[in-house]
Amino acid sequence: MKCSREWSTFLLPIFTAGIGLISGCAGQPTTSADVPNSRISFRFEAPGTQRIFEVQSSDCFLPSDPTIQPIMDMSYDPNITTLIRFSGPRRLGMPVTGEYPEQSYAETRVAAGHPLALRFRVFVGNNIYAQSYQEVVFTPRAGADYEVLTTYPDGPRGEKAAIQIAQITQQDQHVKLVPVTDVTIIPTCSG
């Protein structure tokens, strides 16, 4: 079927707008190496999937609160059976902190020198119904590397995720993790 000129004039804007609406606010991280920045390696302790967003900090949060931009989207499943993989986890050449499965961590760059509020939407293990939302705020130092670890305090079949942040330091070619203590954990809004 061939669209008439009138129909295409009508449908094209709807199609374009539809793509816009489907994509929603899904922009790409804007931090480049040209501005003061830090590198973060997001790592899973055990299998799971997580989407991480930069958000505006507040006294409490709900999953329905707006986000500023996506920071990372990653999935770690050692039993994955997909034969074709289009791209691997993102790497920036950060110091290696241990021998971890390739899919369990991914690296990105964030703006440094001011508080960074991150919201984690974590699907624990393979259970798509076990979602855990966490929000943390810390101030990355320009030029520093960090590891942000997603753990499951209730075990890999639990429903809760927790976030640990450590700075990666290097001395005499030894890589060390120093826990970041100045981290604010934002509670969910009650009421």
Add this chain to the structure above:
Amino acid sequence: MLSRLKYVSLIGSILLASGCARPPVVAEPLSDSRICCKSLASIPTETLQIGEVRSVHFDAASSPVLRFPEGNGVFAAFRLPDQVPQSSLRIRTWLSSSVLPVATFVKPNAMFLDADFHIIDSPRDASLLLAAATWQGIYGEAMFAVPARAVYLIVYSGDARAKRLIVSSANGNRFAIPFAYSGNIDVTLSRSE
């Protein structure tokens, strides 16, 4: 053909932008340059009568601003009627929209002054009780006891970082509604029972 592409891009961009148009979780603080008055004695007041419902529209961009203990805020000031021994103040703050993802509130605070424009020590904020009015939408209601010495009342926007109100949508999703410096409030003075 080029003009049509421009048209398509424009429409798509507008809709894309509108899809992302959600209010910030915490409103931008009001600039010191907006502060209207040097002292509390110089602020403009209107008379508020017992039983009168006074509607006030606050606009973050144009309403007068004063510095309050909670930070800069937009305000409305009233002179209270004489010889009312015991009265209470009811403030209703209206949700800006029934579409919860884009809705905001003005957090209503109240400050009472004596005849010399000195601040009377009394609670400046009160918990908001949520309710709905037919055709008008959702509001939060705050009640204040009017101190005996009070001659003037200032109703103003409280701390934008204060604990947000939680409202559930029809399908059960919960939204923590941000406080804003724009919005409508109703101020009513009543004789205490």
